[in-house]
Amino acid sequence: MYVAHDIQKRMQLNKGGNLFELTQKQNVLLVFLRHFGCVFCKEAMKDIADIQDEIKERGVELVFVHMAENHIADRYFKEYKLDTCLHVSDPYKVFYHSFGLRKGSITQLYGLQTWVRGFAPENKGNKLEVGKSLGDATQMPGIFHMFEGRILESYIHKLASSKPNYMQLAECCLV
Numbered sequence: 001m002y003v004a005h006d007i008q009k010r011m012q013l014n015k016g017g018n019l020f021e022l023t024q025k026q027n028v029l030l031v032f033l034r035h036f037g038c039v040f041c042k043e044a045m046k047d048i049a050d051i052q053d054e055i056k057e058r059g060v061e062l063v064f065v066h067m068a069e070n071h072i073a074d075r076y077f078k079e080y081k082l083d084t085c086l087h088v089s090d091p092y093k094v095f096y097h098s099f100g101l102r103k104g105s106i107t108q109l110y111g112l113q114t115w116v117r118g119f120a121p122e123n124k125g126n127k128l129e130v131g132k133s134l135g136d137a138t139q140m141p142g143i144f145h146m147f148e149g150r151i152l153e154s155y156i157h158k159l160a161s162s163k164p165n166y167m168q169l170a171e172c173c174l175v
Helices: 005-010 019-025 038-059 070-079 092-099 107-108 112-118 164-172
Strands: 026-031 062-066 085-091 142-147 150-156
Touching: 005 092, 019 026, 019 062, 026 038, 026 164, 038 062, 038 142, 038 164, 062 070, 070 085, 085 107, 142 164
Parallel strands: 026 062, 062 085
Antiparallel strands: 026 142, 142 150
């Protein structure tokens, strides 16, 4: 898969610069989140927060893409101890679509596997929140390992409840 460099240059990071410039300097684990009210989005942020130091020690920068305004996103990233991470606001889902991420089907979003995982013990503390300001509840997430403007590895969620191995994705393409 290829994403045009001009798209990557339009992906402005919350702390300045853009995605393309960043990938010229180092490996990036680009994490497209669902909406901030999603149980699985919260699970992903917790899981990544738990290993963020290990990821960064390997020279990989974490960058999140979300659909909320930055001040709302900052609140969630702070809550999950990810406030030092870079992020990109994409309320119109231009970047989601550029990376091939689409709206989920009824089965992907609300199927039996998703319901079972949503009520699993590890998600007990992750309560569902609803609100347009948190993002589009039908948007599917994905993860991309990038370097020098190229996608080296990707994980496209088959279900809203899919749980990728973040460390494996971060390490997959390191020399």
